[in-house]
Amino acid sequence: MEKMGSLLPTELKGNVTEFKKELLRNSKIQTFLNQHSSQISDDIIHRSMSRLNEYAEQNHDCSCTSISECTNLIKGFQPTLVLENGMISVHYKPCEKEIIAEYNRKVQSLVQAFHIPKEIRNASFAHLEKKEDGRNPAILKAAAFCGSYNGHQFTRGLYLHGSFGVGKTYLLGAIANELASKGVPSCIVHWADFLRELKGSFEDNTTNKKVEALKTVPVLMIDDIGSESVTGWVRDDVLGSILQFRMHENLSTFFTSNFNLNELENHFAQTQNGSVESVKAKRIMERIKYLSEAVNVAGKNRRE
Numbered sequence: 001m002e003k004m005g006s007l008l009p010t011e012l013k014g015n016v017t018e019f020k021k022e023l024l025r026n027s028k029i030q031t032f033l034n035q036h037s038s039q040i041s042d043d044i045i046h047r048s049m050s051r052l053n054e055y056a057e058q059n060h061d062c063s064c065t066s067i068s069e070c071t072n073l074i075k076g077f078q079p080t081l082v083l084e085n086g087m088i089s090v091h092y093k094p095c096e097k098e099i100i101a102e103y104n105r106k107v108q109s110l111v112q113a114f115h116i117p118k119e120i121r122n123a124s125f126a127h128l129e130k131k132e133d134g135r136n137p138a139i140l141k142a143a144a145f146c147g148s149y150n151g152h153q154f155t156r157g158l159y160l161h162g163s164f165g166v167g168k169t170y171l172l173g174a175i176a177n178e179l180a181s182k183g184v185p186s187c188i189v190h191w192a193d194f195l196r197e198l199k200g201s202f203e204d205n206t207t208n209k210k211v212e213a214l215k216t217v218p219v220l221m222i223d224d225i226g227s228e229s230v231t232g233w234v235r236d237d238v239l240g241s242i243l244q245f246r247m248h249e250n251l252s253t254f255f256t257s258n259f260n261l262n263e264l265e266n267h268f269a270q271t272q273n274g275s276v277e278s279v280k281a282k283r284i285m286e287r288i289k290y291l292s293e294a295v296n297v298a299g300k301n302r303r304e
């Protein structure tokens with residue numbers, strides 16, 4: 001880091017020679033001038049003094065631990081000197097921290113999450129505790145999915161079932177972020193909350209758009225299926241049409257649930273109006289089984 005201190009052009013009226021000398025003592029400016037000595041005259045230096053000062057006033061070697069600490073003119077960007085049109089100019093290039101932050105912003109924008117807590121959105125495989133035996137098969141299968149997913153062939157998702165608080169949703173978050181680091185967009189949606197939102201959006205006519213988004217996203221993760229109240233509309237028109245589309249288009253789909261597959265089938269068979277609709281429940285289950293492999297997630301309740 002190299003700074004020119006408190007020298008500002010306005011304070012230096014009448015003392016231009018001193019100001020220029022001070023600027024030329026800056027080792028980075030010296031290096032630049034030496035590299036372009038055949039093209040840079042004294043007149044060019046004289047006319048470029050405010051630009052040289054702008055350069056000298058800022059950090060050139062980033063030593064910040066985060067972008068928020070950056071005091072440069074443009075946060076996260078470092079100045080470089082360039083010679084253009086007979087003048088010395090200052091250009092800005094992103095520092096390492098900005099490149100990492102930009103990468104993280106891109107990755108985050110690939111993961112859409114509806115009604116999903118922040119801690120899940122920040123989940124990563126690196127933070128998963130592999131010591132926990134109960135969950136290990138699920139972690140291994142999740143990692144295998146991320147390794148083999150290529151967006152061209154159908155890669156079967158997982159149906160992660162197990163009791164409350166064992167880390168099923170967290171694992172979805174880790175998969176979503178891992179896929180995002182490979183440039184794969186995904187969407188995690190808390191199913192019951194999504195349906196509530198959908199019911200509330202009849203009036204603003206966004207239902208089709210929301211359902212369409214879940215049909216077409218490359219990797220869909222339906223969180224907590226089975227926690228919703230079943231109606232024919234929820235089961236057949238919303239879930240059924242999303243799963244039908246995804247089967248047809250070979251799009252990877254994940255589920256988490258407190259129910260195993262048999263329990264989920266029973267759940268789908270009992271509708272809110274009391275009727276038993278076994279055939280319709282079976283039809284939905286066939287789609288879920290085609291799209292995902294059931295894996296039990298065991299372990300302690302982390303919420304306790």
Ligand code: ADP
Nearest residue numbers: 119127128129164165166167168169170302303
């Ligand atoms: P489930 O979906 O099975 O009910 P969650 O995924 O919501 O459980 O996990 C319960 C809590 O434990 C959450 O607060 C979550 O962030 C945390 N958690 C889960 N797995 C891990 C992990 N491997 N490392 C750290 N925290 C975890």
Ligand code: MG
Nearest residue numbers: 168169224256
């Ligand atoms: Mg959950």
